Amino acid sequence: MPVSSTADEQPADDVDGAALPVNELFYSLQGEGKLTGTPSVFVRTSGCNLRCWFCDSYHTSWEPTHATMSVDDIVEEVQSHDDADHVVLTGGEPLIHDDAVTLLEQLDDLGYHTTVETNGTIHRDAPIDLASISPKLASSTPSPEKDPKGDGEWADRHEERRIDLDALGALVDDYNAQLKFVVTGPDDLPEIESLLADVRSTAASRIPDSDVLLMPEGTTRDELDARRNEVAELAMEYGYRYTPRLHVDLWNDAPET
């Protein structure tokens, strides 16, 4: 996928009609969550309203790059992967873009199963078969010591924006959902428990522990080797589900995987 210009929270603007800033579009196996192992086409939009220090998609958040693609062209490229019937819309934060809804509607009309990978701060009405929600914990905040780019300039904005209980409750109520937490260590668990209690009291629908997934933080095999067992044991201790990062196990940190 060629990249040409920058996108932060701006809509795509140089193509007529419905369009999105696309950072990459590729065919792979779903590497995370309940559908792990499912052949899927990934559409990765650029631009995010948060700045996790560990973001594994740096060129959609900290230094966003994209090519603007019409929704029609995106759909055509999705369809070129003949064997896929699952599409994963991710980012960046895909739901910052109005035309994410247009894309999801067209994919749904064509019979695709749609997963949206979202940080859970934005709710939109769209045909989403699986809302894969990854609420961001305090351990994601880019403090000056952890900032991959600057000196903590994003920390306050990230902290203010990272949890929106109304958006989380609406996503859980409106869609088949999974809550997928990036876990850096045992200190994250009290916050997960308390956030889950808050979402459970906000949402009308029941959230079983089997829809709560713990995913080890790490963008490389070496980082996951160092963390996955501890996170797996936390999943057993708390009764939540563990999810691997299968694409990292298979392909390490290669792009378009």
Ligand SMILES: C[S@@+](CC[C@H](N)C(=O)[O-])C[C@H]1O[C@@H](n2cnc3c(N)ncnc32)[C@H](O)[C@@H]1O
């Ligand atoms: C790049 S994000 C894009 C979607 C959305 N912005 C979000 O954060 O959910 C895709 C997935 O990767 C996860 N992720 C990002 N960086 C990670 C890391 N260093 N280790 C583990 N998971 C990570 C996110 O939590 C999310 O589940």
Ligand SMILES: Nc1nc2[nH]cc(C(=O)O)c2c(=O)[nH]1
């Ligand atoms: N294979 C693969 N599976 C994924 N599941 C969620 C991903 C994402 O970046 O949102 C992702 C990804 O980047 N690659």
Ligand code: SF4
């Ligand atoms: S919310 Fe998602 S895309 Fe945005 S910075 Fe965090 S991990 Fe990256």
Ligand SMILES: [Mg+2]
């Ligand atoms: Mg990814």
